[in-house]
Amino acid sequence: MTWFRKFLSKIGSAFRNFMSGRNxxxxxxxxxxxxxxxxCLVSVFFVALPVVQLVLTAIxxxxxxxxxxxxxxxxxxxxxxxxxxxxxxxxxxxxxxxRYFICPKCRQDVRVPRGKGKISITCPRxxxxxxxxx
Numbered sequence: 001m002t003w004f005r006k007f008l009s010k011i012g013s014a015f016r017n018f019m020s021g022r023n024x025x026x027x028x029x030x031x032x033x034x035x036x037x038x039x040c041l042v043s044v045f046f047v048a049l050p051v052v053q054l055v056l057t058a059i060x061x062x063x064x065x066x067x068x069x070x071x072x073x074x075x076x077x078x079x080x081x082x083x084x085x086x087x088x089x090x091x092x093x094x095x096x097x098x099r100y101f102i103c104p105k106c107r108q109d110v111r112v113p114r115g116k117g118k119i120s121i122t123c124p125r126x127x128x129x130x131x132x133x134x
Contacts, residue, residue, distance in 0.1 A: 039056055101121060
């Protein structure tokens, strides 16, 4: 039994060495994997329409390949930025109390409360003032 534990230890060590410096999984990766599995399961129901089933299967394989690529990517900064944009997008969808505007001068995102009518918004970065309806 000890040889089996040593064997598993060596495999674990080799996998840790392989994954060092790589992206691994994050929320965007899990979403892509989930979408790939869902599309694959939906394609099962289109047996009567082989073209639709083929397209859905190809989409599911593409999503699974994309998730695998992101997981093993060594460009961690780019994957971090992709995941950050994904999380910001979904945070904005859940934020029902605020509206988000982009400063016309410096392109900074500005968050303001909803339901205040027309207000003058001052950008915190460049102090540009612009009027928007919330």
